[in-house]
Amino acid sequence: MTFNIRQYKKMLEENHVEVIYSGPIWASSIDGIAELLLKRLEYEEIPLSASQSVFSVFVEQMSNIMMYSAEKEKLISSSGALMEASKGIYILGIQGSTYFIQTGNVVTESSAEILKERIERLNSMDKKELRQYYKQQMLADNDNPESKGAGIGLIEIARRASVPISYEFDSLGNGLLYFTMNVIIKQGGKV
Amino acid sequence: MAFFLERQSATSTPYVLIDEKKSYMKLEGRCFYENVAEFFKEVNDWLDAYLVTDFGTFTFDCAINYFNSSTTKLLLNMLFKMDKYSSAENQVIVNWITTEDNEIMIECGEDFAEDLNNLEFNMVIT
Numbered sequence: 001m002t003f004n005i006r007q008y009k010k011m012l013e014e015n016h017v018e019v020i021y022s023g024p025i026w027a028s029s030i031d032g033i034a035e036l037l038l039k040r041l042e043y044e045e046i047p048l049s050a051s052q053s054v055f056s057v058f059v060e061q062m063s064n065i066m067m068y069s070a071e072k073e074k075l076i077s078s079s080g081a082l083m084e085a086s087k088g089i090y091i092l093g094i095q096g097s098t099y100f101i102q103t104g105n106v107v108t109e110s111s112a113e114i115l116k117e118r119i120e121r122l123n124s125m126d127k128k129e130l131r132q133y134y135k136q137q138m139l140a141d142n143d144n145p146e147s148k149g150a151g152i153g154l155i156e157i158a159r160r161a162s163v164p165i166s167y168e169f170d171s172l173g174n175g176l177l178y179f180t181m182n183v184i185i186k187q188g189g190k191v
Numbered sequence: 192m193a194f195f196l197e198r199q200s201a202t203s204t205p206y207v208l209i210d211e212k213k214s215y216m217k218l219e220g221r222c223f224y225e226n227v228a229e230f231f232k233e234v235n236d237w238l239d240a241y242l243v244t245d246f247g248t249f250t251f252d253c254a255i256n257y258f259n260s261s262t263t264k265l266l267l268n269m270l271f272k273m274d275k276y277s278s279a280e281n282q283v284i285v286n287w288i289t290t291e292d293n294e295i296m297i298e299c300g301e302d303f304a305e306d307l308n309n310l311e312f313n314m315v316i317t
Contacts, residue, residue: 027225031202048292059223059259152260
């Protein structure tokens with residue numbers, strides 16, 4: 001089988017996709033993608049707040065994929081070290097002064113319920129409420145050493161998004177769903 | 192012997208300097224390292240031991256220009272610890288160094304400062 005690269009390239013261009021990553025994601029792999037993204041953003045003539053927002057959403061989405069992806073892959077290094085990676089897709093699209101950051105990964109039904117509830121809650125808040133909620137969760141989380149972030153990353157994403165976060169869950173059967181999230185950042189912040 | 196630590200920055204970790212002789216600590220750059228607790232363990236261990244001594248005046252220059260949500264939590268804990276041990280005799284001074292266009296860091300500094308009661312918190316906009 002030969003993958004049709006030209007067709008793929010055409011599709012990416014038609015959809016204004018600038019950067020795409022699909023594959024295993026693990027803690028130290030984030031640095032590599034981050035480096036590329038930072039370099040790419042240097043060439044965008046946009047205010048620091050916009051490029052930082054794009055970068056921040058990327059970082060938190062990567063953490064979310066590692067936390068929620070139900071599709072894991074075991075990799076073994078040449079020295080024999082075992083590492084478990086989460087599979088996911090990350091896309092940065094640029095259309096004029098609008099940036100869209102999309103991610104996709106497999107989740108379990110219970111994760112899907114949590115994600116849906118959290119995103120809906122965040123989408124109902126304005127920027128000021130999100131800032132307060134972020135701080136409140138940060139302080140609450142501090143008292144609970146067992147908590148693994150308690151969705152603080154999602155609040156950060158919502159704070160940087162210019163419009164409500166859109167998302168979809170497609171059933172894959174066997175209690176699994178494919179989760180896609182779309183975050184839009186416009187120059188000049190929240191509209 | 193006075194503790195000294197200097198680490199250069201990397202893609203996801205900041206420049207770190209601790210010079211106990213000068214009662215000085217500095218963080219600069221970006222921080223979004225996944226295992227942030229591990230990265231800051233040495234810093235935190237030193238702070239735990241140092242803050243209970245009669246240090247007189249201790250200055251922390253925080254010039255981080257971006258950090259992720261898990262680092263935010265770690266940094267907040269660090270500041271709470273400094274705040275707890277800051278008094279008239281042993282004063283902790285935190286300089287939150289950022290640039291005018293870095294709205295995210297300015298907002299974060301403002302939010303942190305609200306809950307710090309004893310230490311001196313200076314927003315330094317360059």
